Amino acid sequence: MDTLPIYVRDHAEGQLLPWNNQLEAAERFGVSLAQVEDVALERGILPARYQRNRKTLSISDQLSLFRSRVAVIGCGGLGGYVVEELARMGVGNIVVIDPDVFEEHNLNRQLFSSPANLGTAKVEAASRRIREINPAVTLVPVQAAFSAMNGEELLAGCQLAVDALDTISTRLELAEVCASLRIPLVHGAIAGWFGHVTTQFPGDDTLQTIYGTWKTGKGVEQTLGNPSFTPAVIASLEVAEVCKLLTGQGTPLRGRQLMIDLFSMEMDILNVPEGRRETK
Amino acid sequence: MIVTVKLFASFRTGRFDIETVDYPAGTTVADVADRLRLPHSELGIMMINSRHVKLDRELAEGDTLALFPLLGGG
Numbered sequence: 476m477d478t479l480p481i482y483v484r485d486h487a488e489g490q491l492l493p494w495n496n497q498l499e500a501a502e503r504f505g506v507s508l509a510q511v512e513d514v515a516l517e518r519g520i521l522p523a524r525y526q527r528n529r530k531t532l533s534i535s536d537q538l539s540l541f542r543s544r545v546a547v548i549g550c551g552g553l554g555g556y557v558v559e560e561l562a563r564m565g566v567g568n569i570v571v572i573d574p575d576v577f578e579e580h581n582l583n584r585q586l587f588s589s590p591a592n593l594g595t596a597k598v599e600a601a602s603r604r605i606r607e608i609n610p611a612v613t614l615v616p617v618q619a620a621f622s623a624m625n626g627e628e629l630l631a632g633c634q635l636a637v638d639a640l641d642t643i644s645t646r647l648e649l650a651e652v653c654a655s656l657r658i659p660l661v662h663g664a665i666a667g668w669f670g671h672v673t674t675q676f677p678g679d680d681t682l683q684t685i686y687g688t689w690k691t692g693k694g695v696e697q698t699l700g701n702p703s704f705t706p707a708v709i710a711s712l713e714v715a716e717v718c719k720l721l722t723g724q725g726t727p728l729r730g731r732q733l734m735i736d737l738f739s740m741e742m743d744i745l746n747v748p749e750g751r752r753e754t755k
Numbered sequence: 756m757i758v759t760v761k762l763f764a765s766f767r768t769g770r771f772d773i774e775t776v777d778y779p780a781g782t783t784v785a786d787v788a789d790r791l792r793l794p795h796s797e798l799g800i801m802m803i804n805s806r807h808v809k810l811d812r813e814l815a816e817g818d819t820l821a822l823f824p825l826l827g828g829g
Contacts, residue, residue, distance in 0.1 A: 549829045551829055552828070552829055553829045554829065638829070639829050640829050641827065641828050641829040642827065643825075643827040646827070663829070664826040664827055664828060664829060665826060665828045665829065666764075666765070666824070666826040666827070666828045667764075667765060668764070668765075669764040669765065669824070669826055670826060671826060684807060685799075685800060686799075686825075687807065687809070688798060688799070688800075688801065688809060688810065688825075689799075689825060689827075690796075691796075692796060693827050693828075694797070694799065694824065694825035694826045694827030694828060695764075695765055695797050695824040695825060695826065696826065696827060696828030699765060701828050706829070732800075734763065734764075734823065736763065736764050738764075739767075739772075743763070745800065745802065745805070746805060747807075748807075
């Protein structure tokens with residue numbers, strides 16, 4: 476009798492499984508596209524949609540990504556691009572957390588926003604978009620505000636979290652939740668032409684250090700706003716960090732903060748001490 | 756007391772990228788920010804000689820102070 480693994484093997488072209496064959500396999504065996512993808516990757520067959528990932532990512536890297544669960548906290552400027560890139564790259568499970576609906580002032584930069592989407596929950600729009608661009612990916616939409624109270628529950632089972640928030644106080648809560656869950660946190664923040672990225676590893680106090688002087692309120696984004704290109708740049712750098720962390724290759728920004736100035740076109744690396752701070 | 760002040764991102768607008776300044780002994784990071792009319796609420800990372808410092812830190816001869824605005828958007 477024909478089985479799914481045999482079907483996948485017989486319907487691969489070389490090492491690639493064409494999309495139509497992935498669809499047919501799911502239909503024929505009554506399984507999800509995700510299950511077909513898992514079976515294929517486990518047998519060294521790459522869904523053809525990922526063929527340009529090759530050389531950057533091996534098939535076993537691709538399987539690691541597919542079996543990963545990543546939380547994206549915030550689904551606005553940064554979060555839209557982060558979710559899109561994670562799904563296209565092939566991260567199999569994405570939890571997206573944001574309480575908001577799209578408003579007109581989001582339209583200049585937030586990837587999932589459109590005039591037709593105004594008033595729609597951002598996480599719902601993300602869910603629709605991901606079903607459209609990569610239906611093998613499971614997106615878990617959570618229309619709620621992240622906090623220290625619900626954080627551990629929302630992030631349970633995630634290998635890492637991506638900071639796409641717009642509030643410093645919530646970022647610091649997220650950093651604490653990640654510290655207690657002992658998962659890495661990829662951090663990004665933007666304002667105007669400027670942004671920064673770093674990765675907090677378990678045992679490090681990175682966000683406490685970089686926001687150590689913050690007392691209350693927003694940053695200079697309040698006056699500078701956020702144009703279309705800055706979130707795309709910073710989100711892409713965050714996804715590059717995620718890719719390295721999930722596949723165990725390359726050198727992430729541990730103990731280093733990358734400062735990006737798109738106005739002067741300058742990038743600086745600042746050292747951030749590793750480890751927990753002695754005094755709070 | 757000669758110190759070097761480096762400004763980053765939006766702090767450069769209407770000011771400078773880098774300047775060498777003669778400040779009186781005992782000048783703190785907060786004093787420098789005030790002279791440059793940088794609101795304390797907009798101050799993000801502050802470093803002297805590549806180490807994180809706070810507003811009350813006094814500068815010393817030959818120090819390089821780097822000031823970055825607070826970025827919190829997403």
